[in-house]
Amino acid sequence: MDKRDKGILANVEWKVVIAWLFLILVGWLNIYAAVYDADHSSIFDFSCRYGKQMIWIAASLIIALFVMIMDPKFFSQTAYLIYIICIGMLVLVLGVATATKGAKSWLGIGEFGIQPSEFAKLATALALAKVLSAINVDMKQWSTRLTAIGIIALPMLLVLLQNDTGSALVFFSFVFVLFREGLSSTVLILGAAAIVLFVLALVVNPFILTGVIIAAVMIAYFILHGRNHRVKFIYFLGIMFFAAAVIFGVQFGYNEVLESHQKDRIEVLLGQKQDDKGVGYNVNQSKIAIGSGGLLGKGFLQGTQTKFNFVPEQDTDFIFCTVGEEWGFLGSALVVIVFIWLCVKIIKMAERQRSNFARIYGYGIASVIFFHVMVNIGMTIGLLPVIGIPLPFLSYGGSSLWAFTLMLFIFVRQDASRGDLV
C-alpha cells in the first residue's frame, strides 16, 4: 500500500528498463559498426542507417515515456480495437503495398513506411490476453480453444500471404501462452515431436523412417503392455498414424508448398547441401564472422568480415554477427544472457499480476521476444535455418524497434500498477 501511494515511479521495474536501454545501445553501436565508413563517420549523418536508427531510438524513447504516463486500463479496454486496426492494415498491405525484398510487408507513403506485421504481434498478444482473461474461460472448452487459435491464426495467415514466412512463424510462439492458460501439455509434446519428425523426415528416407517408427512403437507397446495390461493398443496405433502423417505431410509440404529458396536454406542447414558461395553464404560468413571474434572480439569498428555493404542484411537480420565479431564471446554471450534474463523476468513479473489480462499479456510478449531471439541468433550461429526476422531492439529498422518497445512498455506500465484494484 505504501508503494502505491508513491505513484507509479516507485513500482516501475527499473531493471527491465535498463535491460531495454542496454539492448538498444548495443544495437545502435553495432549498426554503426556494420555501416561504418572511416571517411564518413559523423554519427549525425541522417542519410546513413545509423543516423536514421538514432532518430528511431529517440522516437521510441518518446513512445516509452508516453506509454508510462497513460492509464494502464487503456490497453485492456481497447485491445480488440487495436487488433482490428492491425488486421485492417495487414489487409491493406496485401492490397496496395509495394513489394520489397520479395515480401509485401510495407505500408507507407514515399520514403516513410511501416511494417504492420511488426505491430500485429503486439495486437495479437493484447487480443489474446483480453479473450482469455474474461471470466469463466476454460481452456478445456473447445469454444475457448477455437477462439484463441482463431485470434492467433488470422494475422498469421495474413502475414503468410504477404510472403513473410518468418514473421508468420512468430505466431507459433503464442503456444506458450495457451500452455500456461491450461492447454494440455500433450499438445506441446506432440508439437515438439512433430518438429523432431519434421527434421528427421527431411534427412532420412520417409519409408525407412516410417518403418523404424512403427517398429519402435510396436516394441514399446509390447514392453509396456507386458508390464501393464491396461495400456491400450489404440493409443500406440494413434501415435503411429500421427508419425506417418507428419512424415508424409512434411514430404508433401516440402516438395509442393515451400519455394526453392526456402528449401535451399533448410537443406543447407541440415548439411544436405554444401553451398558456401550461394545460399549457404550468409550462414557460412555469419559463422566465420562470429567465430573469428574469439574471446574478446576484434574491437569496436575493427571487424573484417562484417564490414562493406555487400553482405545483405548485415545490420538487420544478421546484426548479431557484428556483435560476435567485434565483441567476442564475452559480448555475444552477454547479449544472449540479457535477452534470456529479460524473457524470464517478464514471465516472473507476469505471475505476480493480480489482473489476468496483465499476466496473459506478459506471457504473450515474453514468448514473442523469446521466439525472435531464438530464431534470429540460432540462424546466425548455424543452429536454425535462415528465417528473416529481426533481433528485438538491436536490428536496424523503425517498425520493429517501435513495436517491441511498445510491447515491452505496455507490460511495464501494467506491472507498475499491479497493486491497483482490478
Place this chain on the structure above:
Amino acid sequence: MKNSLSSRRYAVIGIFVAVGVIYILRLFYLQIFDDTYKQLADRNALRYVTQYPSRGLVYDRNGKLLVYNEAVYDLMVIPRQVKNLDTNLLCSLLKISKEDFDKKMEKAKKYSTYAPSFFEKQISKEDFAALQEKIYLFQGFYAQSRTLRKYPDSVAAAVLGYIGEVNEKKIEEDGYYKRGDYIGMSGLEKSYEKYLRGIKGSKITLVDVHNREKGSFQNGKYDKAAVAGDNLYSTIDLELQKYAESLMKNKRGSIVAIEPSTGEVLCFVSAPTYDPNLLVGRVRGANYKKLAEDISKPLFNRALMAEYPPGSIFKVAQALIALDMGVITPSTGFPCDKGLVGCHNHPSAPSVRDAIKMSCNPYFYRVFQREVQRMNPSTGKIDSKYGLSQWTEAMFKMGFGIRLDIDLPSVRKGHIPDTAFYNRWYPTGWNFYTIYSNSIGQGEVTVVPIQMANFAALVANRGWYITPHLVRSIGDENKRYYLKKYRQKNYSTVDASWWDVAVAGMYGVVHEGGGTGHRADVPGLDVCGKTGTAQNSGADHSVFISFAPRNNPKIAVSVYVENARGGGGTWAAPIAGLIIEKYIKREVERKETEQQYMEAAPCQPLPIGRSAAKKPTEEKKDSSAVNN
C-alpha cells in the same frame, strides 16, 4: 487448479533457459574452442576493390583532344594481412628505401589495420609491369588501377586546370569522395567536376592465404561496373590557343577571344603559362612548388583574376553611357585643352567617333563630368551621387564590376566604384573633381581581361552579350546536354541606336587618319578596336580590345600586355590583329609581323617580390601624363 497452472511457468522458464544455455555453449564452441573459423576469416578474405571510372575527356571546338587519360596503379595495403613479407624485394621493385617503407607502413597502420590504405600511389605502367609479376608474393598488398590526366599539346593550362587529392573537408561534405581520391582543383576540372568524375564501381574478389585472387565473389553479384565521366566539348580552338600562347611567349598578360554571337571563348591565355603535364602524377608536388614560387606567377590566372586598370578602352563604354543618358549627342565636340588630364598632340575632336578614334583624354573628362553632375529628378538639384549611381548601374549591365558567370572558378569582379564606395573612401565628402580619373579608365576602376573581351563582344553584337563560357556541351551523342545560362542574351541598358557610333569610332581607330591602333589592321577584315595604355606603378600596360569583321563579327579579342613599355597601339593592337587573322583566315600571311611579335619581350622585368597585378588602391592617381 490455479496453482497447478501457475507451476507451468517453470516449464516455460526451463525452455527459455535451456535455449540460452545451448546458444552460449554454441558460441563458446564457435568462438573459443574451434579455431577453424579464425583461420577461415583470414583465409577467406574478401577484397573490396574500388573501380575508378575514367574521367571525362575534354575536346576542343573542332573535336581535337585537349585532355585524355593514362592508366597508372596504386599499391594498396591491408596491414593486418601482411605476413612473411620480403621487404627488400618490395622496396627494390618500388624503388624506395627501407626508411620510406617503414614510414608508409606506419601511416597505413595508423589509418587502420583492417581497412586498405594507399601504400604507393601512381605507379607508372612500366614500373608496375615488374611489380605485377611478383605481387602474389606480398601478402596483404594489391594493386588498384587509376587514371592520370595527359595533355597532348601542353596548352591551355589556365582553362583546363588540374586535379589533385581531395581534402578532408570535401570528404566530409560529399559522400562521393574517399581518402586518396582525385578531384578537380581548378579550371574546367573543378567547375565540371560533377560531370567529369563519373560513377565509381566496386568489385569484390575472394583472396586466399597466398594473396591469390580466387575469383569474383558470388559470380560478381555484388560487383558494380564504374561508369565513365561525361566528356566535355569545349569552345576552345586548339590551333588558335596554341598560336595565342606562342604570341604571349616572353610576355606577361593575357589574351581572351570570344565568338560574339555565342559567347564561346575561342582562346584563353594567361601569360606566362605552364605545361599542364607538369601538374600531373608524382611530379606534381615538386613542380607545383616551383610554379608557386615563380615571381611572374604562372599559376595566377590573369585572364580571370588580374584586376587591371582598363585605360582608354574604357572610353568606349563612357561614350555609350553618355549618349544613352542624353548628356551628349554623336556630334558633341569638346576642345582638347589638356586641363586636369593631359593628352597627346592631336586636333580637338568634333564628334564622339573622332574622340574615340583619337582617344582624347580631355574629351572624356568632360563626358564623365556630364554623366556624374546630373540633375536629380526627385530634388531638382545637380547631384553627383545620383549621376554616379546611374553610371554604375549602366556599367554593371555592360559586364563590368560584376562577376561574370563563366564556367571557370575564381573569376574576379574587377571594380566599378559606386557612391557607397566613395562615401567610405572620402568620409568628409567627394565630388566629380575627386573621382575624375575614372573618366579615362584609371583611378578606382579595374577590369579583368575576360570582361574586356566580353565588352568587345557586347559592342560587336551592338548591345547584348552571352555570358562567356568554355564548354559548349557535355556528354556524347546519346545524351548530350548544355547549360541553359549560356544560351541567354544579356542586354545592356544602352539603346540600340548608339552602338553604331561606338563601332564607327572603333573602326576609325584602326583605319582612319589620327587613329591610335593602325597596327591591328588585317587587310580585308575590317578590324574595329580601341587602344588603351594603362598607367601603374611600373611601365605602362598595353591594352587593346577589338572585333572583326565590322559587320557580322566572328571574333572579339582583348589583349593585355603588362608593363610593356609602350602604348596599346604598340604591342596589344598588333597581337590582336594576328589573333583575328589566324582565326578567320586560319593562316597568318604576314609572317614578318608574326615573327616580330612572337619573339619580342617588351615587358619590364619584375622586381623581386612585386606582383604585376595590383589592387586599384595601390595605383597612382596621377593622370597628368599622356594616356592613349
